[in-house]
Amino acid sequence: MNNIKINNSLTGKKELFKPITPGHIGMYVCGPTVYNDVHLGNVRTFISFDVVYRYLIYLGYKVRYVRNITDVGHLLNDADSGEDKIAKQAKLLNKEPMEVVQYYTNGFHEVMRNYNNLSPSIEPSATGHIMEQIEMVQEIISNGLAYEVNGSVYFDVNKYNEHNPYGELSGRKIEDLLSNTRALDGQEEKRNPLDFAIWKAADESHIMQWNSPWGKGFPGWHLECSVMSTKYLGKTFDIHGGGMDLKFPHHECEIAQNVGAGGGHPVNYWMHGNMLTVNGQKMSKSAGNGFTPVQLKTGDHPLLEKGYSEMTIRFFMLQSHYGSTLDFSNDALNASEKGFEKLSKAYETLQSLTPSKENTVDIASLQQKCYDAMNDDFNTPILIAHLFDGVKMINSINNGKANIDEENLNKLKSIFNGFLFDVLGLKIEQNNTTSNDISNELMDVILEIRKEAKKTKNYALADHIRDNLSALNITIKDSKEKSTWEIN
Ligand code: AMP
Ligand code: ZN
Numbered sequence: 001m002n003n004i005k006i007n008n009s010l011t012g013k014k015e016l017f018k019p020i021t022p023g024h025i026g027m028y029v030c031g032p033t034v035y036n037d038v039h040l041g042n043v044r045t046f047i048s049f050d051v052v053y054r055y056l057i058y059l060g061y062k063v064r065y066v067r068n069i070t071d072v073g074h075l076l077n078d079a080d081s082g083e084d085k086i087a088k089q090a091k092l093l094n095k096e097p098m099e100v101v102q103y104y105t106n107g108f109h110e111v112m113r114n115y116n117n118l119s120p121s122i123e124p125s126a127t128g129h130i131m132e133q134i135e136m137v138q139e140i141i142s143n144g145l146a147y148e149v150n151g152s153v154y155f156d157v158n159k160y161n162e163h164n165p166y167g168e169l170s171g172r173k174i175e176d177l178l179s180n181t182r183a184l185d186g187q188e189e190k191r192n193p194l195d196f197a198i199w200k201a202a203d204e205s206h207i208m209q210w211n212s213p214w215g216k217g218f219p220g221w222h223l224e225c226s227v228m229s230t231k232y233l234g235k236t237f238d239i240h241g242g243g244m245d246l247k248f249p250h251h252e253c254e255i256a257q258n259v260g261a262g263g264g265h266p267v268n269y270w271m272h273g274n275m276l277t278v279n280g281q282k283m284s285k286s287a288g289n290g291f292t293p294v295q296l297k298t299g300d301h302p303l304l305e306k307g308y309s310e311m312t313i314r315f316f317m318l319q320s321h322y323g324s325t326l327d328f329s330n331d332a333l334n335a336s337e338k339g340f341e342k343l344s345k346a347y348e349t350l351q352s353l354t355p356s357k358e359n360t361v362d363i364a365s366l367q368q369k370c371y372d373a374m375n376d377d378f379n380t381p382i383l384i385a386h387l388f389d390g391v392k393m394i395n396s397i398n399n400g401k402a403n404i405d406e407e408n409l410n411k412l413k414s415i416f417n418g419f420l421f422d423v424l425g426l427k428i429e430q431n432n433t434t435s436n437d438i439s440n441e442l443m444d445v446i447l448e449i450r451k452e453a454k455k456t457k458n459y460a461l462a463d464h465i466r467d468n469l470s471a472l473n474i475t476i477k478d479s480k481e482k483s484t485w486e487i488n
Contacts, residue, residue, distance in 0.1 A: 002374045004377075005376055008268075008270060009247065009272045010168065014092065018268075018320060020236065025238045027056075027064070027241070028044075028066045028068075028241070028267075029045075029120075030241070030246055031069050032070065033071075038293070039284070040276060040283055041191070041284065044244065045243040050425055051380060051424060052241070053118060054422060054424075061484065064233060065122075066233060067120035068126065068228050070125075070221070071086055073086065073126055083488055086101060087207050088202075098201065115293075115310050117425065129224065140260040143261065150189060150200045153197070155195055155253070156191065158174075169247055170251075172248060182263035196220060197220040198219070198222070199217050199220060200219075201216070204461050222257060225250070230261075230263060230266065236268065239268070239270070239311055241273065243272065243274075244274050245275065249324075261482040264364070272323070274324050276317075277326065278328045289303065291304065296313060297309070305330040306330075310342060310429075312336050315424075319336060321378075321379055322378060323377070342391060344428050345396045346395065351413075357405055360408050362408060363393075363412050366415060369476075370383055373385075373386060384424075387415075387416070388416060449465065450476070451483065469485070474486070
């Protein structure tokens with residue numbers, strides 16, 4: 001079962017995946033900062049890691065999947081200054097910060113459900129782990145790698161870099177980083193502009209604050225992930241994921257904190273999902289191109305020609321590899337809509353195929369190709385291409401141009417059930433247009449039977465039909481020419 005290769009962002013190489021404990025996997029993915037609605041870019045990253053999680057489970061691994069909720073410490077400029085994103089929103093809406101957190105966490109969960117992402121095994125929040133964060137700050141200080149100034153504690157990047165390669169994940173050199181960094185206002189407390197806050201002092205106006213050995217304050221953004229991954233997965237664990245934009249500084253700082261607290265390098269395989277872009281520009285709320293899942297569904301956004309279903313969008317995303325950028329366009333989504341419909345129809349046809357005994361097609365190689373695609377760094381577009389090979393087979397068997405025996409038919413069904421549903425997490429959607437069409441046609445049939453009944457003077461049956469439909473709030477209106485119906 002274990003021949004998966006993962007493109008490890010730490011080494012930049014595809015490496016054979018070896019879990020620390022055979023059969024068990026610890027996986028941590030950075031979750032959302034719950035201060036506004038998620039946009040489709042965020043959704044892409046969570047779908048990418050949902051598929052990783054699903055495939056590992058499919059192979060029989062026991063996976064502990066931790067995905068956090070960031071509800072404190074993420075400041076507006078993603079660095080060490082500006083307001084806390086949650087606190088700012090709370091002030092704006094005149095709400096308690098935890099009301100903001102709850103509201104957007106609920107919304108996030110709903111989006112995850114609609115896109116058919118599995119829930120993580122543990123979903124810890126930063127505010128639920130303040131004590132542990134204070135403890136880690138103390139450990140880093142006692143190892144001589146952090147210093148306190150005016151109630152804030154900063155990680156000493158230069159000191160760390162004497163013995164550890166700061167920048168190893170993002171491929172940056174400390175000298176280059178330094179020459180590109182200018183001292184920011186309000187950051188005079190730092191010994192070095194690259195130092196980052198692991199604890200920040202809070203003044204009276206800061207609405208989210210806790211007591212600490214350094215006075216009242218709140219944790220730095222990067223710290224929560226170091227603390228919660230260690231707490232739930234151990235000092236070293238298998239897989240850490242997140243979007244590419246988190247590589248630096250967030251993940252780089254996470255490594256430094258874990259090493260600085262005496263834990264050693266925390267992660268064996270770093271994985272980064274690439275960005276969803278619109279006209280080549282990263283999708284984000286601030287760029288105005290970050291439409292929400294609701295807008296996508298309704299089509300209510302200037303960039304959208306119409307609304308798209310969640311499964312169309314999921315399929316669209318899985319048609320590109322998680323490590324590649326994916327550019328949003330209506331054309332691409334329309335093509336995905338057609339493609340997914342084709343797959344769904346073939347799945348229905350598959351259920352109605354009858355096995356025969358002669359000249360059967362052989363499914364074994366198709367099955368192996370599906371595993372190979374996923375084993376090759378979770379290559380979903382290649383997997384989908386193989387599923388379309390399966391569609392061709394299904395259609396030629398259905399058209400009588402090929403045969404399949406029972407064993408191969410069962411295998412083909414298990415490929416579709418396994419890879420399409422369990423691994424890719426797609427669902428056959430109830431097509432509303434189709435079901436409306438069917439309802440209309442069924443009503444035509446019923447009215448035709450009633451007409452026949454009246455013709456043959458079987459009034460009991462005609463009344464029976466009318467009364468039973470009436471109980472369903474459907475009224476039949478008889479006229480000389482024909483009968484019509486309407487829903488009350
Ligand atoms: P945030 O709530 O901003 O911290 O983001 C949550 C997750 O979404 C992180 O893993 C980000 O890397 C990811 N993300 C943000 N924007 C995009 C995008 N345009 N495409 C893909 N992932 C994104
Ligand atoms: Zn994180």
